[in-house]
Amino acid sequence: MNLLIIYLIFILFLNYIFNKYKILSSYSGSSHQKFANKAVTLSGGIFIFFPFLLIFYFELNFTFLFCAFLFFLLGIFSDLNYLNEPKWRLFSQFGILIFLVLNLKIEVLPTRIDFIDNNFQNTYISYFFTVFCILILVNGSNFIDGLNGLLLGYVILILFFLFKLDMISLIEIKSSYLNQFFLILIFILVMNYLNLLFLGDNGSYSLSFIIGYFLIIIYNKSTVVSPYFIILLLWYPCFENLFSIIRKNIYKTDPLKADNNHLHHYLYIFVIDKLKVGKLFANNFTSILINFFNLMIFYMGSNYYYSTYIQLILIFISIAFYLSIYFILKKN
Helix, strand or coil, X not given: CHHHHHXXXXXXXXXXXXXXXXXCEECCCHXXXXXXXXXXXXXXXXHHHHHHHHHHCCXXXXXXXXXXXXXXXXXXXXXXXXXXXXXXXXXXXXXXXXXXXXXXXXXXXXXXXXXXXXXCCCHHHHHHXXXXXXXXXXXXXXXXXXXXXXXXXXXXXHHHHHHHCCCHHHHXXXXXXXXXXXXXXXXXXXXXXXXXXXXXXXXXXXXXXXXXXXXXXXXXHCCCCCHHHHHHHCHHHHHHHHHHHHHHHHCCCCCCCCCCCCHHHHHHXXXXXXXXXXXXXXXXXXXXXXXXXXXXXXXXXXXXXXXXXXXXXXXXXXXXXXXXXXXXXXXX
């Protein structure tokens, strides 16, 4: 615990240096330019990933840790504007994930959908499906990382319910290590809300990859959890990505190009317009509002994590609510 306190103090000091000398200083992509008052360092992912690597180096598979590092590195290159082309980032992600699933033989089957399970019995098709699922999660997580605390708060919610249901034990990591990592995430979340740092692509890529891997391991090792409870936990970033692709295809825009037409952007504008509050308050309030909805959905799902029927209803409610609010806000 003493080492944890020292590290948290170190984060404050180093983050001050990053901001003072404008190291990795940015609006965290085009979406933040409209919603932040000033440029802030993209150090959140750095302060999360390196303690993760040190804490779990002897606890987790080396191939997974290596791939997590590659995702982090990919995010760093993106944040430094060395990898601006979305298609090259997507291609790099695909390559990393192919390496991961082939080496660790990771699958997300069975899905309890006969059509998918019957047609994906071929191992390599199953691997490709797994890569596709993680790609959707990683890029959807990057999409929702447009407001302070939105992605990080969402990940913390997922971990909280995994702790609550004791599913986290299936990853076979010492609980004391997980507790330390969880406290670091909460500390970074507070700094994010105070506008002292952003996650950056390095944080959104690595963090979503880590949580996606954890959930796949939990599902593969559990004999009772419904696969749709895992989908429920990841519904928001995944649906954000899929809906964005559909929306951009309908309006004939580049599906790989970032825009400000996501739900959290519209909701932010609504809050700042109706409540007449400052940008930072509106930023934080909007992300808390969205994650409060997810908290309620996760709570209901966690009580019936074994029931596919209940999980499907909750997923349907979540998507229907998203679309209703989205089009109401868009219209107005």
